[in-house]
Amino acid sequence: MDTTTIKSNFKSEEYFINMGPQHPATHGVLRLLLTIDGEIIKKVEPDLGYIHRSIEKMCERDSYQQIVHLTDRMDYLSSHINNEAVCLTVENALQLEIPERVKVIRTILGELTRLASHQLWWGVMGMDVGALTTYFYGFRDRELINDIFEETCGARLTMNYNIPGGLMFDIHPNFVQRTKDFITHFKTKLPEYDRLLTGNVIFQKRMKGVGILSKEDAISFGASGPVGRGSGYSCDVRKHHPYSAYNQVTFNEVLKTEGDSLARYQVRIEEMWESMAIIEQLIDNIPEGEYKVATNAVIKLPKGEFYQKVETARGELGVYINSTGTKNPYRLKFRSPGFSNLSLLNHIAVGGKIGDLVASMATLDLVIPDIDR
Amino acid sequence: MNISLSITKNIHNWLFSIMPEGVASITEMVLIAVVYLAIFAVAGLYLVLLERRVAAWFQLRIGPNRVGYQGLLQTMADALKLVSKELTGTIKADKFLYNLAPYFVIVTSLMALALFPFTQEFQAFDINIGIFFLIAISSIGVIGILLGGWASNNKFAMIGAMRSGVQTISYELSVGLSLITMVLISGSLQLSEIVEVQKNGWLIVQGHVPAVIAFMIYMIAGTAETNRAPFDLVEAESELGAGFHTEYSGMKFAYFFLAEFINMFIIAAIATTIFFGGWLSPFGITESIPILGLFWFLGKTLVLIFLMMWFRWTFPRLRVDQLLTLEWKYLLPLNLLNIVLMALIVWLNLTIQF
Amino acid sequence: MSYFGDIYRGIKTLLTGMSVTGKYFLHSRKGAITQQYPDNRDTLKMFDRFRGEVVMPHNENNEHRCTGCQKCELACPNGSIEIIWDRQIDPESGKKKKMIDQHIYHLGMCTMCGLCIEACPTDAILWAQNFENSVYNRAYLTKVLNKPGSKLMPGVEE
Numbered sequence: 019m020d021t022t023t024i025k026s027n028f029k030s031e032e033y034f035i036n037m038g039p040q041h042p043a044t045h046g047v048l049r050l051l052l053t054i055d056g057e058i059i060k061k062v063e064p065d066l067g068y069i070h071r072s073i074e075k076m077c078e079r080d081s082y083q084q085i086v087h088l089t090d091r092m093d094y095l096s097s098h099i100n101n102e103a104v105c106l107t108v109e110n111a112l113q114l115e116i117p118e119r120v121k122v123i124r125t126i127l128g129e130l131t132r133l134a135s136h137q138l139w140w141g142v143m144g145m146d147v148g149a150l151t152t153y154f155y156g157f158r159d160r161e162l163i164n165d166i167f168e169e170t171c172g173a174r175l176t177m178n179y180n181i182p183g184g185l186m187f188d189i190h191p192n193f194v195q196r197t198k199d200f201i202t203h204f205k206t207k208l209p210e211y212d213r214l215l216t217g218n219v220i221f222q223k224r225m226k227g228v229g230i231l232s233k234e235d236a237i238s239f240g241a242s243g244p245v246g247r248g249s250g251y252s253c254d255v256r257k258h259h260p261y262s263a264y265n266q267v268t269f270n271e272v273l274k275t276e277g278d279s280l281a282r283y284q285v286r287i288e289e290m291w292e293s294m295a296i297i298e299q300l301i302d303n304i305p306e307g308e309y310k311v312a313t314n315a316v317i318k319l320p321k322g323e324f325y326q327k328v329e330t331a332r333g334e335l336g337v338y339i340n341s342t343g344t345k346n347p348y349r350l351k352f353r354s355p356g357f358s359n360l361s362l363l364n365h366i367a368v369g370g371k372i373g374d375l376v377a378s379m380a381t382l383d384l385v386i387p388d389i390d391r
Numbered sequence: 392m393n394i395s396l397s398i399t400k401n402i403h404n405w406l407f408s409i410m411p412e413g414v415a416s417i418t419e420m421v422l423i424a425v426v427y428l429a430i431f432a433v434a435g436l437y438l439v440l441l442e443r444r445v446a447a448w449f450q451l452r453i454g455p456n457r458v459g460y461q462g463l464l465q466t467m468a469d470a471l472k473l474v475s476k477e478l479t480g481t482i483k484a485d486k487f488l489y490n491l492a493p494y495f496v497i498v499t500s501l502m503a504l505a506l507f508p509f510t511q512e513f514q515a516f517d518i519n520i521g522i523f524f525l526i527a528i529s530s531i532g533v534i535g536i537l538l539g540g541w542a543s544n545n546k547f548a549m550i551g552a553m554r555s556g557v558q559t560i561s562y563e564l565s566v567g568l569s570l571i572t573m574v575l576i577s578g579s580l581q582l583s584e585i586v587e588v589q590k591n592g593w594l595i596v597q598g599h600v601p602a603v604i605a606f607m608i609y610m611i612a613g614t615a616e617t618n619r620a621p622f623d624l625v626e627a628e629s630e631l632g633a634g635f636h637t638e639y640s641g642m643k644f645a646y647f648f649l650a651e652f653i654n655m656f657i658i659a660a661i662a663t664t665i666f667f668g669g670w671l672s673p674f675g676i677t678e679s680i681p682i683l684g685l686f687w688f689l690g691k692t693l694v695l696i697f698l699m700m701w702f703r704w705t706f707p708r709l710r711v712d713q714l715l716t717l718e719w720k721y722l723l724p725l726n727l728l729n730i731v732l733m734a735l736i737v738w739l740n741l742t743i744q745f
Numbered sequence: 746m747s748y749f750g751d752i753y754r755g756i757k758t759l760l761t762g763m764s765v766t767g768k769y770f771l772h773s774r775k776g777a778i779t780q781q782y783p784d785n786r787d788t789l790k791m792f793d794r795f796r797g798e799v800v801m802p803h804n805e806n807n808e809h810r811c812t813g814c815q816k817c818e819l820a821c822p823n824g825s826i827e828i829i830w831d832r833q834i835d836p837e838s839g840k841k842k843k844m845i846d847q848h849i850y851h852l853g854m855c856t857m858c859g860l861c862i863e864a865c866p867t868d869a870i871l872w873a874q875n876f877e878n879s880v881y882n883r884a885y886l887t888k889v890l891n892k893p894g895s896k897l898m899p900g901v902e903e
């Protein structure tokens with residue numbers, strides 16, 4: 019957007035601020051063009067593209083094994099789930115029968131990813147509303163999950179542990195014990211999160227009734243994940259279209275009807291409990307068996323269109339592959355949760371204060387590389 | 392005993408013996424000013440270090456521990472770095488006001504320090520309207536912030552400055568009223584006198600219920616006065632970047648930074664003097680050694696500073712309208728009620744005295 | 746009355762929060778999660794699957810296991826591996842055989858995806874656990890994995 023258009027539809031008492039691309043609240047290189055009257059937000063226009071790496075185009079060049087590692091770099095906080103999404107799409111297209119063991123391990127790791135992502139979000143959420151200490155408490159617990167990942171997958175953030183057909187290698191012998199230890203540890207720490215931040219009267223006042231998103235709007239903006247569920251929109255892919263081992267476990271889809279920032283916050287906190295419950299159901303009975311099925315060294319998908327959606331920590335991630343039968347996709351498109359969640363920022367922030375904008379943006383839990391790809 | 396006293400007496404006599412009276416007293420004033428400056432610049436730096444260590448301990452970290460023994464020289468090194476940095480500024484900034492602002496802030500906070508009776512003897516300026524003077528001085532600092540934010544030609548700084556204006560005007564009231572509550576019981580505005588009164592029990596004990604309420608209101612309002620979390624809207628870093636000092640660098644930034652910590656010290660020192668008996672030891676246990684008064688004074692002050700740090704590292708920040716709600720709907724009415732309560736208690740002689 | 750009730754409840758939640766941080770303050774010695782990094786180099790051990798950098802192990806006779814099949818080069822998504830090879834006479838069998846001249850690895854371009862190591866049929870390349878990969882010149886990041894004068898370990902076939 020060029021400055022002349024901004025100037026032309028501008029009232030004199032309003033002014034204009036560039037929040038970002040380098041700003042502590044935008045968590046990355048998001049640029050928000052704010053039109054403000056005093057402290058009150060009149061308009062928010064997100065400006066994207068600062069971290070665009072054309073991942074989708076790169077996918078058209080790469081083989082299907084290679085595509086997986088690019089998805090690590092989209093939503094880097096749920097990289098395992100992104101990998102899984104691509105792998106599931108390819109496996110479905112090839113109609114591979116995936117061993118139970120792989121499914122269970124993928125589910126456990128996916129839930130661990132979700133926990134880690136929510137822990138980081140919680141720390142950063144606290145920081146955005148000014149409580150700096152939460153950041154370190156969140157990271158302390160996330161570190162344990164990262165250790166689990168590092169021991170089993172070899173990397174802490176960009177795991178690339180999934181391959182079409184299964185897993186790159188089997189889980190580490192310590193994996194089960196470490197995960198159990200973590201669950202025991204985190205069960206004592208999660209109530210602390212509530213005591214430190216959730217109950218705090220200042221925090222409640224900052225969040226309650228702020229950034230309200232109605233269910234209808236949530237649906238029409240395409241909100242998903244905790245943002246949609248905070249508005250009462252039942253959109254959990256794990257429940258409605260179970261993949262991997264989600265049909266073997268019982269868990270609740272956390273729904274809140276208030277639709278304000280506090281609701282979105284509480285959805286994530288309660289989701290952490292649900293994730294722990296899922297892991298507990300699976301961790302003791304990981305079935306024996308192969309950790310991958312053999313695929314051709316050069317994978318060629320049959321001609322056609324394939325779509326698979328999964329639930330990442332931020333919402334619904336869709337992978338669309340259009341194949342012409344060659345070893346590269348003709349077109350690959352990611353439907354990323356962050357993009358549609360960002361689109362409703364203007365809707366929920368207008369009329370609030372600058373502080374409200376920061377708080378509601380924090381509850382959207384944006385990861386910018388996920389939006390820009 | 393009385394080391395500090397004998398030294399100053401000696402210097403005083405010596406100065407007056409070699410110079411005419413007028414020159415000698417001016418020289419003496421300058422000397423004291425320089426000594427105070429030196430002491431509190433260093434004290435401010437160590438407060439920064441303390442804050443960083445305390446923050447680290449709250450956050451499961453270790454904190455600065457590399458420069459010097461246990462990081463004792465860390466903030467010195469930081470200050471050195473800041474001195475050597477380039478002073479940048481924005482074009483179209485109002486250069487004069489832009490450069491003036493940091494001095495406003497630092498000078499007012501240093502000025503207020505002169506009033507505190509650190510021990511019975513160690514007090515630079517025992518004015519008889521002490522509290523009044525303190526309140527007056529401490530509200531000048533905000534002018535520096537307003538000027539700095541306005542003159543730096545940056546919208547984030549501007550929002551920060553406007554917020555600080557709003558905040559200080561509101562909370563000044565609570566600080567003043569809660570101190571006035573205590574003046575009712577002490578019967579004097581002079582700080583040395585107020586400490587004297589507390590020989591029969593600290594004022595927070597003498598005034599019991601209303602004094603405790605006044606203390607709580609004072610601590611809240613005092614934290615807001617110094618622009619520290621949870622009232623750090625002025626520099627709310629997740630909203631405004633760095634707030635009013637976004638465009639300041641080098642030593643000018645350091646002045647703002649140092650002033651914040653000296654202000655924190657001042658707020659805690661006022662509370663110590665008014666509520667906790669200043670340099671008086673608990674139950675007079677060390678009354679025979681006056682120099683220990685310094686220890687008691689600093690000890691109490693540090694405890695209160697720690698409390699403020701604890702607030703800062705625990706609470707989220709308020710929003711600007713909530714900040715005003717808190718002041719005008721809660722603190723102010725409570726404060727007014729509290730004054731009436733205190734007046735009643737003093738009138739009916741219900742104070743607790745030993 | 747709810748006015749005072751609000752104040753009471755508000756203060757209570759604030760004190761609850763302070764008790765959490767206060768507890769950690771008192772246990773700060775034990776609980777510190779800081780890694781004092783350069784000091785703890787000796788005790789810092791990475792997990793054995795940790796992906797630090799691709800290396801090619803050699804045995805004591807300066808022999809490696811790389812046959813020059815170029816599978817890793819193909820598997821690499823970003824061209825971090827280049828293999829320069831040649832057909833030479835094998836001294837044992839006397840036949841012409843593919844042999845590597847240089848196995849070039851660009852650490853600066855590597856995304857640590859692990860596909861090359863999965864692809865290698867003879868396990869010639871492995872992950873090393875060192876993570877201190879920073880250098881002062883970008884050129885140092887281009888490495889030749891096979892040592893000078895090294896040759897193929899006998900018995901390793903494609």
Ligand code: SF4
Nearest residue numbers: 821855856858859861
């Ligand atoms: S780890 Fe991946 S990027 Fe690095 S050299 Fe191997 S295949 Fe290439």
Ligand code: SF4
Nearest residue numbers: 811812814815817865
């Ligand atoms: S390292 Fe392995 S895959 Fe690469 S050329 Fe050598 S033998 Fe082939």
